[in-house]
Amino acid sequence: MILQMETCTIPPNGQNLAIVWFRQDLRLHDNPALHAAAAAGPVLPVYILDDDNAGEWKMGGASRWWLHHSLSRLNEALHGQLLVLRGDCRSKLARLCERLPVRQVCWNRCYEPWHRRQDERVAKELGDAGIETCIADGSLLLPPWRSGRRDGSPYAVFKPFHDNLARLLSSGEALASEAPPRRLLVVEQPLAGNSQPLERIEALALKPRIPWDAGLEQHWTPGETAAHEQLAAFFDQRVDDYRLDRDSLGAEAVSKLSPYLHFGEISPRRIWLEASERPASDGTKAFLRQLAWREFSHHLLWHFPHMSDQDLRPTLANFPWRDDAASLRRWQQGTTGIPLVDAGMRELWRTGTMHNRARMVTASLLSKNLLIHWLAGARWFWDCLVDADLANNSFGWQWVAGCGADAAPYFRIFNPVLQSRKFDPQGNYLRRWLPELRGLPDRHVHAPWEASPGELRTAGVRLDENYPAPIIDLRASRERALAAWQALRRNRA
DNA sequence: TGAAATGTTGGGGCG
DNA sequence: ACGCCCCAACATTTC
Incomplete structure (x- = not known):
């Protein structure tokens, strides 16, 4: 929990400005990249919409709708200081580093093939320019290379994967949470010039031009706060019946956390820890098992990056x-x-x-x-x-x-x-x-x-x-x- | 985290 | 009383 948030102006040259590059981790809680950046001094939070590098899997219409609202909530949580850009992440970040006294760029890893290529290119470019990078893992319970067998080979069957994952997590070490920063110092919009952050989010044109999103508006509330409320409501009201009712189509028995997890508005680690604090029950176990399926699919995509386009077998x-x-x-x-x-x-x-x-x-x-x-x-x-x-x-x-x-x-x-x-x-x-x-x-x-x-x-x-x-x-x-x-x-x- | 076909069993009706 | 058929219910096998 961040206890205190303040804004400040851009520090003069030579000071410790750190960029936090948000992607699929649109939260302030349990966000390792943000915590690392905040520990060192003032932080510049940045989101960059990069459509051109995503290839076949450019974000879809419904996801863009969600992203629009999620960015808005994140921007509010950051006191309106989220810098929103669009274009090639590498050049946008490089340019920010040229114009501002940036010492470090921090981000949480994404595991999709195109994100991995992007990570490599950004890290190299920043490194060549003498900027420190801090790459963290915050979107899975364990990084995909740590959830494999001892010899590093990946699992191809869920059962052994799940057994192993449960063993690794129960040791506790894997989930040990670092102390979150007590204070977050966010720099005021450095490039504001003529437009306010909220206008910039609008400028991404994430909302559909033809308004087909009424149903989405009705059914969902994106954002970190809503994610926590959703989790609390699930644990309070539904998790006890989850094992028996999760397959029932008519009942409202499921957690509905998947979009929040995808955009990182809540971390799987937090879910796992909160579930672990509750008395063990069939419902909790069945629910965590679903979280393990998510972990398994990311494990596979990491080890078999062609999985999105080609038959695995x-x-x-x-x-x-x-x-x-x-x-x-x-x-x-x-x-x-x-x-x-x-x-x-x-x-x-x-x-x-x-x-x-x-x-x-x-x-x-x-x-x-x-x-x-x-x-x-x-x-x-x-x-x-x-x-x-x-x-x-x-x-x-x-x-x-x-x-x-x-x-x-x-x-x-x-x-x-x-x-x-x-x-x-x-x-x-x-x-x-x-x-x-x-x-x-x-x-x-x-x-x-x-x-x-x-x-x-x-x-x-x-x-x-x-x-x-x-x-x-x-x-x-x-x-x-x-x-x-x-x-x-x-x-x- | 199937479905359908096939096999088995056991109770009841009936001659 | 007994064998026979029917068939539901369940188990096993096959795709």
């Missing part, structure tokens, strides 16, 4: 993926005619998130039943999710598609009707997102095409008029997917 070389723009479009819009899939996709579009169970089922329909490449689905999620995270997203899609580490076997194909009956027996989730199906009785709301004409009429459902007929026959497409996989295996053998 090249089992699918020459797989007959279908190029089917019309079906992809219906999947994206939530008009497949398969209720659980449509409910999930509409929740995604409207709120920027989707229940994890629904993510697995919608992903399975696209990659297995429709035989559309998992990358097409991953890209759509990337654009729509407020918690879009390269490691988690790529890992999840590969897991479902059956080409990832610890992957679901190829023959594990979700049946969206059975999943719906099992995890949303009363149809609460379906009816929330598919008002046109509200009149159907529980036994038919999961599969309206099985209802009799009379039942459909009573419910006011007209297939292919106010709700689509199913995009595909579930049984036949399951057989087709199995056959395609088996052909692949035969050719291989």
Whole structure:
């Protein structure tokens, strides 16, 4: 906890000005880079939006919306002194160092491949210019190279990874928290010139031009304060039921912390420590296990940087993926005619998130039943999710598609009707997102095409008029997917 | 963090 | 009383 925040003017040449370069660590608490910088003297907080270096994985629309609000909250917490720039991070930071008496630049590592390249280039350039750099690890429980085996090799299966992680963390040393600074001295906007910081955040144009973000506004409050409130509410009200209810689509049982974690508005370490202080329970354990999955996917992305674009296990070389723009479009819009899939996709579009169970089922329909490449689905999620995270997203899609580490076997194909009956027996989730199906009785709301004409009429459902007929026959497409996989295996053998 | 097919068991109706 | 069939419920195997 920072006890005291003050602002000051730029120190004269020769003094200890440190830049804190914020990226996916938009918080003041438990932020190692910030703490390191603050310990040495006055701090200049900087955020730089760098779209051009992100390649294929430039931030998506929902993420940009979140970032806009998150930067605004961070700027407020910094008494309006956050310097916001856009462009190439290396040249922007170098230029700041030329113009101001900067001794040191501090940042927390990001683990995406393009961020790693960026880190290297920035560190080299600053080093060549005689500027100190301080690179910390604050976005994971353990840096990915420390969560591997003793010999440094990565884990490819979750169970042993999780056992090892739990062992390392329980030793305590890994999570020992450094003493946070008692005082944060922030320099007043050095380059203010003609515009105020808030105007600069607006100038990043992160909010959508067409205002489709009403649902996001309704469902989310970005920012560090909200993150802490969300965590407290989860621990107070929901964690005890988490193990049993986390798969239930209709219940509000999950933590909803993923976007805060992605943008670093709360640190996983803080979550782990707070959970550890509570009496051990099944709910807490199940929750921390999910945090370990996040850790695992980052571990894999670090060791296999191509994971975001290529099959982790090249089992699918020459797989007959279908190029089917019309079906992809219906999947994206939530008009497949398969209720659980449509409910999930509409929740995604409207709120920027989707229940994890629904993510697995919608992903399975696209990659297995429709035989559309998992990358097409991953890209759509990337654009729509407020918690879009390269490691988690790529890992999840590969897991479902059956080409990832610890992957679901190829023959594990979700049946969206059975999943719906099992995890949303009363149809609460379906009816929330598919008002046109509200009149159907529980036994038919999961599969309206099985209802009799009379039942459909009573419910006011007209297939292919106010709700689509199913995009595909579930049984036949399951057989087709199995056959395609088996052909692949035969050719291989 | 599957689903579907196939196998097994045991109770009840019935001749 | 007994064998037979049916079938639900559960377990196992296969994809």
